[in-house]
Amino acid sequence: MRLVSFALLAALSGSTLAAPDLQKLSAEGAALIPPFQQHLLDTVKSALQDGGPAQAVAACQSLAPQIAAQHSAAPWQVGRTALKVRNPDNVPDAWERRVLEQFAARIAAGEPVAEVRHAEVVDGEFRLMKAIPTGEPCLACHGSAIKPELAAVIDQRYPADQARGFALGELRGAFSLRRPLDAQ
Template identity: 65%
Template sequence: MRPFLLATLLVSTAAQATAPWQDEAAAQIPPFAEHLLGTVRQAVTDGGPIAAVQACQALAPQIASEHSHQAWQLGRTSLKVRNPDNTPDAWERSVLERFAEAAIAGTPVKELRYGEEVDGEYRYMQAIAVGEPCMACHGTAIKAEVQEAIDQYYPHDQARSYQIGELRGAFTLTRPLAQETQ
């Protein structure tokens, strides 16, 4: 019984050690997400879904860079990427696959998040659910002219045919742990 108790305490201690990083990581996402969504909404208002495709292609990487700073690197990834620069690495793919399994099993996508220490970094991912604003460019009924624009800007696009509420991808954050002592 003692080994079980020791293992439980070690797991609890490890979870407590990463909890501050998880909270800090989670706090980085709302401003980033709001900036991205605000940019897309403004583009739709100014020029429709085609303008949103153009804005995503031109501005999304810049927005991610603006929200990344010395401590945190932010980005987005998916099992079905639109931009090949957002292709998941092995760790991200593993987490996304677990998110997909959990979503299929009934866990609400908005509740899916995971963080851990990996190779001297704290890595965190939080799932992104497909919402109504996403459907014009990621849904099942994409207008022909929008499909043409997507094909022009993203010739290797895989990010179509989603339903509202499905797992679109995830925000992905990385923080070097060496900064913890600074």
């Protein structure tokens, strides 16, 4: 069955919120993503310019979690996840894994990666995920031809790294946002 974007598959019967409120929450969450994404991109770009790839990997490692925290405006929590992760802290939970697998199936069926997202009420939380395509600047660190000196830095900092071998345009992972339903 094809999933409609923002399909609210939750058993809404158990929720006290009406559908329009969920649409509002979707819009509110979706608005947090572009500044988060831009901040990450600006950080990796300036680190690449300032100190080259090794420096940029170090910057990603120390700054990515801080940037996520900074863009988590209460009651929202924002982060990133993927089926294949670099940082073990980003491993998907069971719900995120299921959504990522659905994203992969939707993309295989022809949906453009940049448009794929899903929102759902899960255990009293509103949760939202949006697919992240592999862009050109990502290939240096997540592609299949990572420069040996850079690969060495990644190996050293992330001995269990799975986040390489991606092709341009391929699903890299997803933004994942959550907030309690009853928060004001």
